[in-house]
Amino acid sequence: MTEPAVADRPAGERIPAIEAVDVSRTYQLDGVSVEALRGVSLTVQPGDYVALVGPSGSGKSTLMHLLGGLDRPTGGRLVIGGRDVNALAPPEMATLRNETIGFVFQAFHLLPRTSAVENVALPLVYRGVSARQRRERAAAMLGRVGLGHRLDHRPNQMSGGEQQRVAIARALVTEPTVLLADEPTGNLDSVTGAAVLELLEQLNAESGVALVMVTHDQEVAARAHRRITMRDGVVVADSADPRSAHDRPPSVDHGRPATLVPAPSAEPRSASGSGPGHPSGGSGGAAGATGRLPREVERPGGTG
Amino acid sequence: MRVAEAWRVALDALRANRLRSALTMLGVIIGVASVVLLVAIGTGTKQKVEQQVEGLGSNLLLVVPGRIEVGNAPVVSPLTLKDVDAVTRVVGDPDRVAVTVASGATARAGARSDFTTVQGVLETTPAVFTRSLARGRYLTGTDVDTSRRVAVLGDSVARALFPDRDPLGQQVALAGVRFRVIGVFAPLGQSLGVDRDDEVHVPVTAAQRLWGTQRVDGIAVKAPDRERIDELGERIVAELNRRHPDTEFSAVTQQQILGVLGDILGVLTGVLAAIAGISLLVGGVGVSNIMLVSVRERTREIGLRKAVGARPRDIGVQFLLEAVLLTTIGGLTGMALGVGTALLVDALSPIPAAITWWSLALAFGVSAVVGIVFGVVPAQRAGRLDPVVALRTE
Structure with a gap:
């Protein structure tokens, strides 16, 4: 373990916001293990603006959940805000999320029948902030996202763009070090989406909160300072962010080379009775015939 | 999360589903009301009999031939x-x-x-x-x-x-x-x-x-x-x-007569209360059922709350309070209903009914305990929900 068990905020520039080393995540589904992530290493520095791209099923969402402390890795080391998540009990994980992470979801996830200001204040409830202070801070945050005039509106009285702004305000009201946005513009039309994106970028630039955004949209991804591309549970490309390249350890800059060993679950399925000439399941060589494997390693600079 | 905050959240949740909350409470209301009413009737009858025996005069000793026992022929x-x-x-x-x-x-x-x-x-x-x-x-x-x-x-x-x-x-x-x-x-x-x-x-x-x-x-x-x-x-x-x-001669005191009558009426009151208690239990099962539905229905809300920093305990307490609120509000309403009915019965029928503080305290305490007991399982289930799965739920 590295020594800073608790993050020292004043020295935040030195300590990575999130550090993942060879992180893997395996699910058990009906007795079959599915490897969603197989050895991902990356570092998010305070103030980063990262786009996480990749096809469906590439492990982006799993990685987001891990980076946000909603889930734990089954292998490797994950340090969020200076704390190793493997050493944390569920209540400590909750506190860690509350203090260091802000989430923005594609579907907004606002509480219905609850005013904008109360939605924004929700994370502060779990921090034990008094009701008056919560309202003050939530109202101020709503002002920053341009909704100072809609404090007491409920989600069903607001447009999609406004709802996402409320969700952004809720994510930032705790002054987290990392803002994780999962397809934040996915449910919005292009104009509204662009405005929300601009807001996120502006907040990232102003407050220094690291912005990690999962997106399908290549245009959106192109605006990020750094792009991490995933496929089949590994990072296949990680463009360096020129702004912070000088103080990032080079060893974790790129994902380590993806292995070409196929997952056991990737074997072709053949009806057991009908293939007498095919006595045993294929080994590594047979996997190539499926057309799904092998993966290619995409080098930085290959996109955009 | 502060306790006052948790109460507010639980109340809001109940208010959001007024009809369902009311119907769930109805089971508890009927259970508590029948406990209060039947205990009141039992107690009232006992008190009246005691009054009448004591009304014979104080420190009375009745001397009669024969032994005072059930089944003995008069002598x-x-x-x-x-x-x-x-x-x-x-x-x-x-x-x-x-x-x-x-x-x-x-x-x-x-x-x-x-x-x-x-x-x-x-x-x-x-x-x-x-x-x-x-x-x-x-x-x-x-x-x-x-x-x-x-x-x-x-x-x-x-x-x-x-x-x-x-x-x-x-x-x-x-x-x-x-x-x-x-x-x-x-x-x-x-x-x-x-x-x-x-x-x-x-x-x-x-x-x-x-x-x-x-x-x-x-x-x-x-x-x-x-x-x-x-x-x-x-x-x-x-x-x-x-x-x-x-x-043979027997000398019996009022205390002895009261003792025998009191025992009989006490057993009767207990049996009535137990029967009413069963309906309270059934009401508790209803609360448990509705809380499980509520947890499932609000899975996404639970996931969101966890994402923004709610600990498993915070979520558990929230749902437990909801169950306890259901049963205590139901309990208080049932008490009022039971007391009201008992007073009506006492005033309008020859059946005596007397409200005792202990029956009210018992009914209220039991309904709160029912809420806790039947709320624990749904609350634990809510607290343990995996936030990743919960957020994905539609």
């Missing part, structure tokens, strides 16, 4: 007024000793008649049995000593025979023999379905002559104090046994 009394004199010597105070020789008889006055109980008594009866007169006077020592044919009527008898006349000074025929009415008792009312005003008191000597007997059915003694009442009873029984070696 023909061997007691006479001589035995009464012996008992009086034991007691030491003639004013504390009363007797009765009773028999059914038809009372007539003019064209009206009423079948009633005629009691031959001593002049000490009002002092021993705490009876008061509405009008006229009671029997005197002289009435008893001279077997004077005078009678004191119970309220029912007086109404039956003299509905529109003042009975004082009127003649009344008891078993064909004429007596003069000298007094009317103040009404006592019903006791365990028996009209206690349906009786006529005459001097014991006159009654014995009327029926041609020397016997006395029973002796009642008003003990000077509660402490020595048992010892006094033993001495009286010993004296009577000495005089009548062939007969």
Whole structure:
């Protein structure tokens, strides 16, 4: 373990916001293990603006959940805000999320029948902030996202763009070090989406909160300072962010080379009775015939 | 999360589903209301019986031949007024000793008649049995000593025979023999379905002559104090046994009568409360069921709350409070309903009902406990939900 068990905020520039080393995540589904992530290493520095791209099923969402402390890795080391998540009990994980992470979801996830200001204040409830202070801070945050005039509106009285702004305000009201946005513009039309994106970028630039955004949209991804591309549970490309390249350890800059060993679950399925000439399941060589494997390693600079 | 905050969240959740919350509470309301009502009826009945037994007079000792047990045939009394004199010597105070020789008889006055109980008594009866007169006077020592044919009527008898006349000074025929009415008792009312005003008191000597007997059915003694009442009873029984070696005698106190009656009524009340308690239990199962539905329905909300920093405990407490709120609000409503119904029953029907603080405390406590017990499983389930899975739920 590295020594800073608790993050020292004043020295935040030195300590990575999130550090993942060879992180893997395996699910058990009906007795079959599915490897969603197989050895991902990356570092998010305070103030980063990262786009996480990749096809469906590439492990982006799993990685987001891990980076946000909603889930734990089954292998490797994950340090969020200076704390190793493997050493944390569920209540400590909750506190860690509350203090260091802000989430923005594609579907907004606002509480219905609850005013904008109360939605924004929700994370502060779990921090034990008094009701008056919560309202003050939530109202101020709503002002920053341009909704100072809609404090007491409920989600069903607001447009999609406004709802996402409320969700952004809720994510930032705790002054987290990392803002994780999962397809934040996915449910919005292009104009509204662009405005929300601009807001996120502006907040990232102003407050220094690291912005990690999962997106399908290549245009959106192109605006990020750094792009991490995933496929089949590994990072296949990680463009360096020129702004912070000088103080990032080079060893974790790129994902380590993806292995070409196929997952056991990737074997072709053949009806057991009908293939007498095919006595045993294929080994590594047979996997190539499926057309799904092998993966290619995409080098930085290959996109955009 | 602060407790006040948790209460607010739980209340909001209940308010969001008013109809469902109300229906869920209904099970608890009915359970608690029936517990309160049935315990009130049981307690009321017990209190009324106790009042009536105590209303006989305080520190009373009833001496009768035979053993007082369920199933024993009544014994023909061997007691006479001589035995009464012996008992009086034991007691030491003639004013504390009363007797009765009773028999059914038809009372007539003019064209009206009423079948009633005629009691031959001593002049000490009002002092021993705490009876008061509405009008006229009671029997005197002289009435008893001279077997004077005078009678004191119970309220029912007086109404039956003299509905529109003042009975004082009127003649009344008891078993064909004429007596003069000298007094009317103040009404006592019903006791365990028996009209206690349906009786006529005459001097014991006159009654014995009327029926041609020397016997006395029973002796009642008003003990000077509660402490020595048992010892006094033993001495009286010993004296009577000495005089009548062939007969057993019993001396029972009000406390003993109350004890037996109280036990019976207590068991009855307990059984009623237990039956009502079952419906409260069923109400609790309903709460558990609805809370499970609520957890499932709000899976996404749980996921979101966890994402922004709610600990498993925060979520668990939130749902537990919701369940407890359901049952306690239901419990309070049920208490109000039970008390209201009990008061109505007491006022409008012959069934007595008395509210006791312990039955209210018990009903409220049980409903809160039901909320906790039946809320724990849904609350734990909510607290343990995986936030990743919860957020993905549609």
